[in-house]
Amino acid sequence: MYKKLLLLPICICLSFGLWAQVQIGTPTIEQRTIGMKKLEGYFPLYWDKDNGGLWLEIDKLDQEILYVQSLAGGVGSNDIGLDRGQLGKSRIVKFQRVGNKVLMVQPNYKYRANTKNKAEKQAVELAFAQSVLWGFQVAAVEGDKVLVEATRFFLRDAHGVVNRLKSKKQGHYRLDNTRSAFYLPRTKNFPKNTEVEATLTFTGNAQGKHIRSVAPTPGAVTVRQHYSLVALPDNKYKPRQFDPRAGFSRLSYVDYASSLNDRIVKNMIPRHRLKKKNPQAKISEPIKPIVYYIDPGVPEPIRSAMLEGGRWWNQAFEAAGYKNAFQVKVLPAGADPMDIRYNVVNWVHRSTRGWSYGATVTDPRTGEIMKGHVTLGSLRLRQDYLIAEGLLAPYANGTKVPEDMQKIALARLRQLVAHEIGHTLGLSHNFASSVNKRASVMDYPHPLVKLKGNGAIGWADVYDTNIGNWDKVAIKYGYSEFLPNTDEKKALNKILNDAIKQGLYYISDADARPMGGAHPLAHLWDNGTNAADELDRIMKVRAKALAKFSEKNIRMGEPMSHLEDVLVPVYLLHRYQVEAASKVVGGLYYTYALRGDQQQVTRIVPAKEQQKALKALLATLEPKALVLPEKTLKIIPPKAYGYSRNHENFRARTGVAFDPLAAAETAASITLKMLLHHERAARLVQYHARNTKNPGLQQVITQLIEATVKSNIKQGYPGEVQKVVNNTVLYQLMQLANHPKAATQVKAIATYELQGMKEWFKNKQTSVKDRATKAHYFFAASEIEKFQKGIIKHKFTAPSMPPAGSPIGGGFHPRNACGFKK
Known part of the structure; x- marks a missing residue:
């Protein structure tokens, strides 16, 4: 025991010595x-x-x-x-x-x-x-x-x-x-x-x-x-609660310190810090304004348009009680756009057109936005030029570009800048804006083109020119500063209730997406207060543009094969309005209602509205809607040497030659994929069961078949278009009958209708004399039979995929692509 105690000081000294050596051996920073x-x-x-x-x-x-x-x-x-x-x-x-x-x-x-x-x-x-x-x-x-x-x-x-x-x-x-x-x-x-x-x-x-x-x-x-x-912000920022009716993105976390009587999940909105110099004043300048900086690499006149569009938001902040609270300037020379201190709008070039983004750097503790960061794709303006070229046929004099085309593109840019900045202010999309006189820049706007009295296409009101009424409501909710002792929850609720009384709608991303979407008022790239009426109207504009399509749609000296590039957005001008009208069929009106706010929660779209939309959709499948004039077909050659086909063109089955039937098939498949979507089909079954006045799936399929498959096949090119449409109907019905997520009764109805079609095709073969038509019916019947027998090796010919569409041309749309990112 004595020896052990004697060794203890020695060990302590040795340990201290080693520690001292380490400390002595570690240099200073200097x-x-x-x-x-x-x-x-x-x-x-x-x-x-x-x-x-x-x-x-x-x-x-x-x-x-x-x-x-x-x-x-x-x-x-x-x-x-x-x-x-x-x-x-x-x-x-x-x-x-x-x-x-x-x-x-x-x-x-x-x-x-x-x-x-x-x-x-x-x-x-x-x-x-x-x-x-x-x-x-x-x-x-x-x-x-x-x-x-x-x-x-x-x-x-x-x-x-x-x-x-x-x-x-x-x-x-x-x-x-x-x-x-x-x-x-x-x-x-x-x-x-x-x-x-x-x-x-x-x-x-x-x-x-x-x-x-x-x-x-x-x-x-x-x-x-x-x-x-x-450095993180100080603790003087006060988070604001999330409300699904307010149009802001949602940030949430779980608070385990919540009382048993309280909800454990806490929700807040992302927003910038903004305080009045004089909180007592109805209108006051801010202590520190929100300043956004435009990429200095943007050329004129694009730069001025971006400055103007970004400054629209000051209208919303004025409505919320601020003066000069939102400012837009050009980024100073030498400043780094990635520097956390600057809210920036970047002008980004890519080899192909794509989406723009509104992203933020946000304090996850509170939701305070520390940096707004916008990415604008520079090729978006070129797409507006392409659409204008297709609709206006502007090159009567060969090469002179009309001033209207630049005005159209810059008008779109102003709205786009405002839209993406809106995301960086904390706002989500509002896809119900178009039914409320463009109530929000947070919608996706399709160019609003109209036929004038003389039959010409007019662009006077092509895009919005100011911040929307809904945007003012949203900014009021997110940024209003209330006097001390104000019941903030009550004051915020009043802002939203007043907007509801004015008839302002808010429906965001998930409820506006085309595939399977149900809301009849919330759509991407649509116009008008009624989706079916607008589809009928846009088809007339499209018909007018296609009738006058000529070499005047491209500039003098350009390859004639460029005409196909210009033709695509004109021929598919209706593609997004088809998506909108499809959502009326089997549609459901609903709101993000809270208990006690007196909003109507749900209402099935009336049968009359559904039938009207169905009629408009079936009209897009008629030969007269899909056939191109012979004069147009004669002037579109294969791609000129040095140029090649790409994802912006129709997928041809004719080799190098332009394929008008592939164009018809593409347009038809857009309508049919929407109309026969498995989720829409399930709603049709259920809503008809709840009220037989509502159209059921069987009724919709019957009307579809009568309008396409069972209509008399015309001679020549229109007849071949009919056959293409019929094959697309057949393909989509087989897809519906075999969809792994389709409801059982949906599969049952689709399978039953296919059997009826097979019998009809077989009977029809004996009553027609034209061998090409006989072949069409024989092939259709054999395809159904192979499908029914489950012949694994057989591959059904899928309809031609549409050329790239969104943003504005559907095309590929990644989730949150144009959206708030935290």
């Missing part, structure tokens, strides 16, 4: 950074030019900050989806030192305990996983500050470029460290934010056509990645 260039700021940086490394001084241990990663320089392909200015994930993190390591830890803010009880908070923190995003090695110590080498942290594929290229089947790539380095012009430091940018090169075997089309050497893809370490 010693370790000799010869390096220091960048003072929020987190001091040290640039080691001799080794191309970057060191990070961490003087805020155990303090929460915001960590944002983004893509400063993109790939340039809409199909790949790695755009310049693309925001990555935003996370709250904190640096924790453990011995000679520093861990970057991301707390879990999805699950919280809003309480002062530390034990209760810790119980939630330990219940759910956190994420350690990185581990650093301590290289130097100075008091409470540590120095770590951050080169590997910054020179890595944080944005997931490799996975994106792989998922898009463009090839297998890896980060090449020998071709990657820091980009010093955009590596800067400020009092409340540290900004680091890196040039990253990914090497590999390029397999996809998209990456080969945009990279100068497809085996080496170089982009720029940006990092921001940002």
